[in-house]
Amino acid sequence: MASSSGTKDVGPQRSMSRRMTKMASMVEAGDENTAVDSETVPSSLASIAPILRVANEIELENPRVAYLCRFHAFEKAHRMDPTSSGRGVRQFKTYLLHRLEKEEREAEHVLAKNDPKEIQKYYQNFCEKNIREGQYTKKPEEIAKIYQIATVLYDVLRTVVPSSKVDHETQRYAKDVEEKKEQNEHYNILPLYAVGVEPEIMKLPEIKAALRAIRNVVGLPSFLMPKEKERPVNDILEWLAMVFGFQKEKSSWL
Template identity: 50%
Template structure:
């Protein structure tokens, strides 16, 4: 669903270095994901991944996710002192400037707050419930990914609603409670091999 930066070409430059060496024109068109996020801004990687995932279905929601990621990046490093942060933030800002007007024109709802709430419910019903109700039962990886994206969408939704002084609908809060509960169940985990004589030992 999402586009990604090229992994080919035999380049051995680190992701942030590759971004820094791009031309200004190419930077504006870069697909922002975890591969090019500076290490000091790693917290925004899930937000950018979610933006890439939903962009095909709703460009405005993807824009709002990236805009929230930019604001969070600025809070994490307001002086852009981290390695590659200034270049990254500049590139992301340019993309936001390019996408704001086109995505705004395509917005059906009267406000971004309403748009986020509508899409959040749409995502839950069309993707999460569909996976949960599938006859063959979706695999754990699919559900884990869907819950992670839903959590990001809710985080962005809260920020947009707060900016526009609008309360989050009760229905949205109830849906999020379901998502949060299932997220704990489907949280990624690692399986460690147990010793043959460990049947009676506590699982760590």
């Protein structure tokens, strides 16, 4: 926390301390003996859980950026429920505030002398190491997780760094992530592609095995075609389409 006397803070560090002081008035003092894990997010604040997961993920590598992620999560939680009226929200926010006060004092800069430069350098290093280099060595599910982390980091970065101070290198990485992250997202249905690059998920052994099973079903009744010719079908989805049909607007999913 910023001191009211003695040494003088400079630049963004002082601004962050003022924001911490303001945050203390957002919640009432809670029971400090009640342990609340930062991942135990109240259901009404579920959208901040990914931010806290990223903070936990990068904690050992860069505690200062992890602190900035939790700070962003707290501010977002307060905007979502400024009166802390949701179930468990006041307790959660009080715990998180105490943790932030401690981390602001103890989490040191690793790559730069202030928060805007610290998070930009970390973001650039993360993208270079995990996306540029990792795309040739990491599994599809690992790449999907990396893109999720990179997206959260950039969201946090934009709250710390004024838009006019986001350097060209950071913007270049952010644009690259935005363009490619959809290709590496988790699916609950298989993506349709006819031409172009095969989505990474389609290369997974379990997906290939599932497709082989769908397309090689033995014993499906044949169809009587014109001139009384029988047409055998082994693809279960094709067979279902021929028997029952599919709604026109849904057929592009198959």
